[in-house]
Amino acid sequence: MDETPPLTQAPARKALGQHFLFDPDILRRMAMAAGDPAGRAVIEVGPGPGGLTRALLEAGAQPLIVVEADPRFAEALRTWPEAASGRLVVIEGDARKVDLVAALAEADAAVPAMIVANLPYNVGTPLLVDWLKAAGWRGEMALMFQKEVAQRICAAPGESHYGRLAVLSQAVCACHIAFTLPPGAFRPPPKVDSAVAVLRPLAPEDRFEDLQTLETVSAAAFGQRRKMLRAALKSLAKQRGIAAEDWLEAAGIEPTARAETVDQAGFRRLAKALVSLGG
Numbered sequence: 001m002d003e004t005p006p007l008t009q010a011p012a013r014k015a016l017g018q019h020f021l022f023d024p025d026i027l028r029r030m031a032m033a034a035g036d037p038a039g040r041a042v043i044e045v046g047p048g049p050g051g052l053t054r055a056l057l058e059a060g061a062q063p064l065i066v067v068e069a070d071p072r073f074a075e076a077l078r079t080w081p082e083a084a085s086g087r088l089v090v091i092e093g094d095a096r097k098v099d100l101v102a103a104l105a106e107a108d109a110a111v112p113a114m115i116v117a118n119l120p121y122n123v124g125t126p127l128l129v130d131w132l133k134a135a136g137w138r139g140e141m142a143l144m145f146q147k148e149v150a151q152r153i154c155a156a157p158g159e160s161h162y163g164r165l166a167v168l169s170q171a172v173c174a175c176h177i178a179f180t181l182p183p184g185a186f187r188p189p190p191k192v193d194s195a196v197a198v199l200r201p202l203a204p205e206d207r208f209e210d211l212q213t214l215e216t217v218s219a220a221a222f223g224q225r226r227k228m229l230r231a232a233l234k235s236l237a238k239q240r241g242i243a244a245e246d247w248l249e250a251a252g253i254e255p256t257a258r259a260e261t262v263d264q265a266g267f268r269r270l271a272k273a274l275v276s277l278g279g
């Protein structure tokens with residue numbers, strides 16, 4: 001095992017959502033949460049001082065591509081022996097702007113790649129939405145979020161956290177919460193609990209590929225979640241030149257239903273009916 005010391009003394013930068021994990025047991029659990037990374041290409045966003053990076057390398061990730069916005073950490077990670085050998089690829093920059101497909105190709109990585117990350121809270125959700133839409137290259141994901149976001153990803157109809165993120169995530173992945181951590185597990189501690197959401201790609205025949213339409217429909221439906229769907233969807237229907245009642249009927253959804261009771265299959269029917277009726 002390489003004993004490269006992590007940058008434990010570096011002061012955390014709040015604006016970059018820096019809350020670090022150092023407990024080896026937690027890091028090992030996190031590295032394995034989406035499945036065994038041995039021999040798999042893995043992407044980690046926000047390696048920070050490298051605790052999870054080390055756990056992923058020890059678990060056999062190959063190559064491991066890390067994207068870090070803080071130059072202090074990127075610089076330190078480049079000194080690791082695995083970086084010299086090319087097994088660890090360190091990209092310094094904003095993960096929202098990095099072309100991961102190009103990075104995987106450049107590293108000659110076998111896809112689909114796993115994504116394992118303790119995500120910075122301010123960019124976690126937009127990154128997830130991009131990854132859900134990714135075709136072909138994205139495999140299993142184990143992502144640490146603030147607990148409420150993990151609950152929103154994994155929620156079922158009728159649960160208080162059920163909304164757009166659950167509909168989108170579950171259109172392409174099977175989702176569950178692997179474990180929850182209290183603020184005290186991190187340095188410095190965040191204000192809220194955190195949780196690891198595991199998202200495993202559904203079989204191709206079970207996936208719903210038109211995430212763009214699903215996103216538009218679920219945004220409209222949950223934008224006014226207390227309203228009945230015939231009212232909540234009225235303005236989107238009008239934009240597409242159709243009546244909300246006709247659209248709901250074509251999708252087999254009661255016009256008096258509310259978004260929070262419509263399941264994944266119902267949202268897929270709504271998206272398909274919108275495309276076939278309203279273009």
Ligand code: SAM
Pocket residue numbers: 016017018019020021022045046047048049050051052067068069070073093094095096117118119120121123
């Ligand atoms: N993985 C480390 C751990 O578990 O101890 C650090 C996790 S910390 C919650 C989030 C990390 O993401 C920080 O190192 C931070 O600098 C980095 N970060 C923040 N915004 C980023 C962005 N837009 N792109 C890439 N990295 C980012």
